[in-house]
Amino acid sequence: MAMSIAHRVTGAALYAGSLLLAAWLIAAAFGPASYERAQWLAGSWLGRLALFGYTYALFHHMVGGVRHFIWDAGRGFEPEARMNLARMTPFVAGALTILAWIVGYAAR
Amino acid sequence: MAHGSSLRTPLGKVRGLGPARSGTEHFWVQRLTGVANLFLAFAFLAIVIALTGRDYASARALLANPVVALLLTLFVVSGAIHMRIGMQVIIEDYVHGEGVKVLVTMANTFFAIAVGAASLIAILKLAFGN
Numbered sequence: 001m002a003m004s005i006a007h008r009v010t011g012a013a014l015y016a017g018s019l020l021l022a023a024w025l026i027a028a029a030f031g032p033a034s035y036e037r038a039q040w041l042a043g044s045w046l047g048r049l050a051l052f053g054y055t056y057a058l059f060h061h062m063v064g065g066v067r068h069f070i071w072d073a074g075r076g077f078e079p080e081a082r083m084n085l086a087r088m089t090p091f092v093a094g095a096l097t098i099l100a101w102i103v104g105y106a107a108r
Numbered sequence: 109m110a111h112g113s114s115l116r117t118p119l120g121k122v123r124g125l126g127p128a129r130s131g132t133e134h135f136w137v138q139r140l141t142g143v144a145n146l147f148l149a150f151a152f153l154a155i156v157i158a159l160t161g162r163d164y165a166s167a168r169a170l171l172a173n174p175v176v177a178l179l180l181t182l183f184v185v186s187g188a189i190h191m192r193i194g195m196q197v198i199i200e201d202y203v204h205g206e207g208v209k210v211l212v213t214m215a216n217t218f219f220a221i222a223v224g225a226a227s228l229i230a231i232l233k234l235a236f237g238n
Contacts (some may be wrong), residue, residue: 011194025230032164104157
């Protein structure tokens with residue numbers, strides 16, 4: 001139940017995030033000055049917070065989507081399996097988010 | 109239901125579209141783009157990580173790489189289709205006024221196309237422009 005709502009909330013967050021992706025790409029397409037401004041904004045604490053939130057929403061929605069694929073295959077409907085899948089979702093998404101950010105900082 | 113007592117025409121059964129004329133297409137396309145996004149999202153994150161801390165010239169060099177431009181294009185197109193259907197499901201569940209529902213559904217489609225097209229034009233400019 002909670003994970004079903006979370007799947008919608010993270011989906012809606014990514015919907016809003018698509019606007020930020022478009023804005024960054026357009027800023028880069030406009031040239032060096034607007035690219036530098038976009039990079040400054042993305043690197044600010046507010047930008048990093050938004051990017052971290054986007055990363056988590058992306059992984060949470062991805063893991064939730066995989067859960068739906070498991071159900072589409074006709075598996076994971078038993079009460080215990082269903083609850084385990086739901087409980088695992090935020091932990092797997094959190095672990096993938098932290099891993100992505102470790103790789104991101106290591107690659108700088 | 110006994111044979112011969114159905115109100116549906118044989119042609120209607122074959123088409124399988126039902127009264128809304130849309131059938132299971134949205135369900136299927138959402139799975140299709142979902143599978144695509146599962147892989148494309150990892151490619152997208154790898155590109156974002158590779159872009160961090162780059163100056164303009166080296167960022168342009170990366171975005172001009174054909175494989176990078178292709179992966180970004182696929183992610184934007186598949187993502188825009190996926191998010192349009194996903195938001196429409198949310199609208200259908202929570203917006204009940206018939207007039208408002210039509211307007212919000214339309215706005216959702218406009219948003220997905222506008223964001224997708226704007227991203228695509230920027231990707232093409234970065235890949236081919238100077």
